[in-house]
Amino acid sequence: MSQHIVVIGGVALGPKAACRFKRLEPESTVTMIDQSSLISYGGCGIPYYVSGDVSDAIELSQTSFHMVRDPKFFKEVKGIDVQILTKATRIDREKKCVEVENVTTGEKACINYDKLVIATGASPRTLNLPGDDLKGVNYVCNPHDATCIRESISKGEVSNAVIIGAGFIGLEMAEAFADMWGVETSVVEITDQIMPRLVSPALATMGQKHMEEGGVNFYFGETVTAIEGENGKVVRVVTNKRTLDAEAVIIAAGVVPNSDIAKEAGLNVHERGGVFVDEFMRTNDPDIYAGGDCCLVKNLLTDQPAFLPLGSMANRQGRIIGSNLAGSESKFDGVIGSFVVKLFETSMAGTGMSLETAQAAGFDAISVLLIQLDRAHFYPTKELMTLELVVEKSTRRVLGVQGFGSSGDAMVGRINTVAAILKSKPTIDDISNLEVAYSPPFAAAMDILNTLANLADNALRGINRGVGPDGFKELWDNRESSECFFLDCRENPDAQPVIDRNPGQWHNVPQGEIYNRLDEIPTDKPIVLICNTGARSYEAQIMLDAKGYKDVTNIHGGMASIKKYGVDV
Amino acid sequence: MSQHIVVIGGVALGPKAACRFKRLEPESTVTMIDQSSLISYGGCGIPYYVSGDVSDAIELSQTSFHMVRDPKFFKEVKGIDVQILTKATRIDREKKCVEVENVTTGEKACINYDKLVIATGASPRTLNLPGDDLKGVNYVCNPHDATCIRESISKGEVSNAVIIGAGFIGLEMAEAFADMWGVETSVVEITDQIMPRLVSPALATMGQKHMEEGGVNFYFGETVTAIEGENGKVVRVVTNKRTLDAEAVIIAAGVVPNSDIAKEAGLNVHERGGVFVDEFMRTNDPDIYAGGDCCLVKNLLTDQPAFLPLGSMANRQGRIIGSNLAGSESKFDGVIGSFVVKLFETSMAGTGMSLETAQAAGFDAISVLLIQLDRAHFYPTKELMTLELVVEKSTRRVLGVQGFGSSGDAMVGRINTVAAILKSKPTIDDISNLEVAYSPPFAAAMDILNTLANLADNALRGINRGVGPDGFKELWDNRESSECFFLDCRENPDAQPVIDRNPGQWHNVPQGEIYNRLDEIPTDKPIVLICNTGARSYEAQIMLDAKGYKDVTNIHGGMASIKKYGVDV
Incomplete structure (x- = not known):
């Protein structure tokens, strides 16, 4: 029995659901509508188009073999009718029709459906700032915006820019401006770190420092109060602490789900927006599905509704909706919260909960930070990777892992590996025994993931x-008053330069010599142990413990993490 | 209560167990013995030393911060007594002592233990070939061998070499000879593919082709019958089919566990070698642990004993033994069988079962092969990755995944991600919904892992x-007799060159035009559909199915996989 499916929204989930359904039921018909003229584009690629990595905006709308995904393509190749520039104004669930309006002509019509898919996506969060309508102020939400931004940069009209927000989009845009175009770029962020809540302050600072080296300025704990212009064009951004020149402004303060049409139709919608769906991606109307950025999903670690607007999520959910429209019972269980963002030559990634979100969710959690080479240390090409593991103390349950490093694929691989098992509530021991495929060019014999759990x-x-390095900084900054004894456990040639820079404040006993040189280590002061990465200083801690020392602290990540964090000793 | 631990074997598991134990019980004592003068080296790094990637053999015995792990290091840094050149000749379980013999002086002694660790490793499988004692014939089992091999290559004494065996070590050594030193290198393998049983013939052929392009010759289905020399030095290798000149020969026919001493002590040992241990890594004597290459472990997919000699396994097991010696109850559940090997600019990796091993284990399994970009197709740097998923038909259970590609870290990350959940018996749907961290520089919105499961x-x-491409080759080779209609579904500019090379045998109707040009597609012949990677031809298959075509075959992996496989059309 053939049916007619209507899909509202043609960017990510909509086309996926439509195409999947049509492949399963070629005899049925699908109408997909979108209020824009552009459909089925890779919105996540916009920062890479602005940067110039992607040379033409049309590439974001092409298949991998260079066919443009326009209405003609959907008709001929996929058998789907697309109506662009067509806005859905109301869903009449009684009559099972969608009221639409042509955004150019104003013409109205009704499209009947047997089943409906709401794929209305999300919109940038507006901050209602004075001046946010000035020329040169943009959100990053579609290829039209992107083209505007890139045109003005490439014409040389932008010598300085301000990005509001240090989340994914803000950081990607900061890189696009600063790295490829050499624009003087500042990021203003209301919290006190990049990637707030997603990663620890220690990892955030490492990423920030790397971006600063790439020419990006950061202003944390600041609120933008106004955007000011001249002759209708932006010239500066005013925060509660300073004024920044800006010939371009990007507002990247997150996105909010476009769920009004669902709410007005009486579907279950969260009070702050976001359509509720069940595990089959069905709303409370059995003939209406919804998915992608306009929806909430279940966080599998907290069982709470979560908003995770990602193109990948939309694609996976779209396929499930397409299957279910054709009679399958495919399920979308929920999300773990995996992410990755490229920051110049490095990347930051994570899954599950950060220490902050774990504690906010009521877990009695700790985190440990490890820095280690990403493959066999004798292999010629290798990089240090920093990972932080979040665990619940009483149960040893692993709640999340986050990382920072310069070998992106290698790190993302580790993050995905933990993510795969996170919903089954793994313990430390499960990660300690994870079977990571081993060969010296790809992993260490004791892989960083295993070592992380062991730590x-x-x-x-x-x-x-x-x-970690943040704790070290605090100890070091207070070294005059705290009387801490900083003990470098490396061999002397490594330690001596630090001693020379800090006479009387930095001490050195190589770990192997500790038992022979105990008299050099005071028993009445807090001892702070440090080596290259925290492994030898851990051995030293065990030795001092065995000798009855009472107040010994090991610096996790050692000199390597301190350097990445940006403390000079 | 302090105890004395004796560890037989000082390469991988031994030192790990000893050090872990000593950290947990600093007041106890550990004696580690090894018959060689070299201990605690990264044996897996030997091919990279031979190739020159690792410049000095000593690097294989160093920590990541360049301290040499010799007996002095173990004494000073780890608090462990090491006796090198000391061979364990017998375990007296009654008296709880190990009888040892100094291999230089012949002096004998007894070392008492409270608990014992057997970490005797494995030895290369000898083939008892005439001539295997000639100069220039080597196994790759320790840095001594490696130094011999590299010295003769670097002196220019080796212009051609034969490797016997196309498993991990054989292939790594072939690369070392051919890539870095330009030695004319041949691999003789008794089965008909590289990496037998571990990957499918299709993937194996892709890897083989890449290595052939790097200058390695392969002879499959051949048995070496003799190694011949002149003046005590090897000059050629004779197989059942040919004679190959060889100034160096590497026998890489696998390894066998060194479990005789355990067997003679009455411990449970497999009839073909390999100590049996429980999940605590304990032998049937509660005071004796064993682990690493001398042991068998449980295959978690088949519940059968498995032999998986890997340095990574040894390290993880070593830590567990160390913990348990100190009173913990850490467990090693078993193995999934993850692996990776670098082959010139590419790598081959996998986990779980290949189609061959799954069928041999009694599963009614199929496999599907997918080729897809490893990140967003619009991102400037990206590579095609080939993955093969093995699933049980009736249950949709995923049994394994193998892959081949040029972005090693990205592929190994995918393999590890599946490996992490493999023991919990995931279905296709679990992989289809795997939450891969998404950002265009690192993954596609529908990641290759998700697409693989969808396929x-x-x-x-x-x-x-x-x-797959192997199936295509068979169809293409028989094109004269079979009357297959090869239909290229790409746009004409892509298809025309193939038509020109194969007039009358290759046909083209772009997928989007199929319904308008059905008259060009015969209804009475088997149709073979092909596009770039298999995605558009899948759409075409659905269209032809809808029109009643009965015998339609899609080429999984399309032209991209055919090219990597080495078929010229």
């Missing part, structure tokens, strides 16, 4: 008691 | 019926 194990056993 | 879903639904 957490040792921390919970109380035998590796330490702090 | 398997479509194959099991019967709507995507196809064969």
Whole structure:
């Protein structure tokens, strides 16, 4: 029995659901409408078009073999009718029709459906700032905006820019401006770190420092109060603390789900927006599905509704909707919250909960930070990777992992590996024993993921008691008053330059010599142990523990993490 | 209560177990013995030393911060007594002592233990070939061998070499000889593919072709019958089919566990070698642990004993033994069988079962092959990756995944992600919904892993019926007799060159034009559909199915996989 499906929204989930359904039921018909003239584009690629990595905006709307996904393509190749420049104004669930309006002519019509898919996406969060309508102020929400931005940069009209927001889009846009075009770029962020809530302050600072080296300025804990212009064009951004010149402004303060039409139709919608769907991606009307950025999904770690607007999520959900429209019972269980963002030559990635979100969710959690080479240390090409593991103390349950490093694929691979098992509530021991495919060009014999779990194990056993680079900075900044004894456990040639820079404040006993040189290590002061990455200083901690020392702190990540964090010693 | 631990074997598992234990029980003592003078080296790095990637053999025995892991290091840094050149000749379980012999002086002694660790490793499988004792014939089992091999190459004494065996070590050594030193290198393999049983013939052929382009010759289905020399030095290798000149020969026919000493002590040992241990890595004597290459472990997919000699496994097991010696109850559940090997600019990786091993284990399994870009297709740097998913037909259970590609970290990341959940018996749908961290520089919005599962879903639904590049080759080779109609569904500019090379045998109707040009597609011949990667030809298959065509085959992986496989059309 053939049916007619209507899909509202033609960017990511809409086309996916439509195409999947049509492949399963070629005899049925699909009408997809979108209020824009552009459909089925890779919105996540916009920063890479602005940067010039992607040379032409049309590439974002092409298949991998260079066919443009326009209405003609959908008709001929996919058998789907597309009506662009057509806005859905109302869903009449009684009559099972969608009221639409042609945005050019104003002409109205009704499109009947047997089943309906709401794929209305999300819109940039507006901050209602004075001046946000000036020329040169943009959101990054579609290829039209992107083309505007890139045109003005490439014409040399932009020598300085301000990005409002240090989340994914803000950071990607900051890189696009600063890296490829050499624009003087500033990021203003209301919280005190990049990627707030997603990663720890320690990892955030590492990423920030790398971006600063790439020419991006950051202003944290600041609120933009106004955008000012001259002759209708933006010239500066005013925050509660300063004024920044800006010939371009990007507002990247997150997105909000476009769920009004669903709400007005009486469907279940969260009070702050976002359509509720069940595991089959069905709304409370059995003939109406919804998915992608206009929906909420279940966070599988907290069982709470979550908003995770990602093109990947939309694609996977779209396929499920397409299957279910054709009679399958495919399920979308929920999300773990995996992410990755490229920051110049590095990247930041994570899955599950950060320490902050875990504690906010009521977990008695700790995190440990590890820095280690991403493959065999004797292999000629290798990079240091930093990973942070978040675990619940009482149960040893792993709640999340986040990372920062310069070998992106290698790090994302580790993150995805943990993500795959996160919903089954793994413990530290499961990660300690994870079977990572091993060969020296790709992993260490004891892979960083295994070592990370081992570090957490040792921390919970109380035998590796330490702090990360942020903790070190605090200890170091207070070194005059705290009387901490900073003990470098590396061989002397590594330690001596630091001693020379900090006479009397930095001490050195190589870990292997500790038992022979105990008299050099005071028993009445807090000892702070440091080596290259935290491994030898851990051995030193065990030795001092065995000799009865009471107040010993190991610096997790050692000199390597301190350097990436940006402390000079 | 302090105890004395004796560890037999000082390469990978031994040192790990010893150090872990010593950190947990600093007051206890550990004696580690090894018959060689070299201990604690990264044996897996030997091919990279031979190639010159690792410049000095000593690097394989160093920590990541260049301390040499020799007996002095173990004493000072780890607090462990090491006796090198000391061979364990017998374990007296009654008296709880190990009888040892100094291999230089012949002096004998007994070392008492409270608990014992057997970490005797594995030895290369010898083939008992005439001439295998000639100078220039080597196994790759320790840095001594490696130094011999590299010295003769670097002196220019080796212009041609024969490798016996196309498994991990054989292929790594072939690359070392051919890539870095330009040695004329041949690999003789008794089965008919590289990496037998581990990957499908299709993937194996892709890897083989890439290595052939790098200058390696392969002879499959051949048995070496003799190694011949002149003046005590090897000059040629004789197989059942040919004679190959060889100034160097590497025998890489696998390894066998060194478990005789355990067997003689009455411990449970497999009839073909390999110590049996429980999930705590304990032998049937509660005071004796064993692990690493001398042991068997449980294959978590088949529940059968498995032999998986890998440095990574040894390290993880070593830590567990170390913990358990100190009173923990850490468990090693078993293995999934993950692997990766670098082959020049590409790599081959996998986890779980290949189609061959799955069918041999009694599963009614199929596999599907997918080729797709490893990140967003609009992102400037990207590579095609080939993955093959093995699934059980009746249950949709995923049994394994293997892959081949040029972006190693990206592929290994995908393999590890599936490996992480493989023991929990995932279905196709679990992989279809895997939450891969998404951003255009790192993944496609529908990641290759998700698409791979979707392909398997479509194959099991019967709507995507196809064969891989090996199946295509068979169809193409028999094109004269079979009357197959080869239909290229790409746009004409892509298809025309193939038509020109194969007039009358290759036909072209772009997928979007099929319904308008049905008269060009015969209804009485088997149709073979092909496009760039298999996606558009899948759409075409659905269209032809809808029009009543009965015998339509899709080429999975399309032209891209055919090219990598080495078929010229």
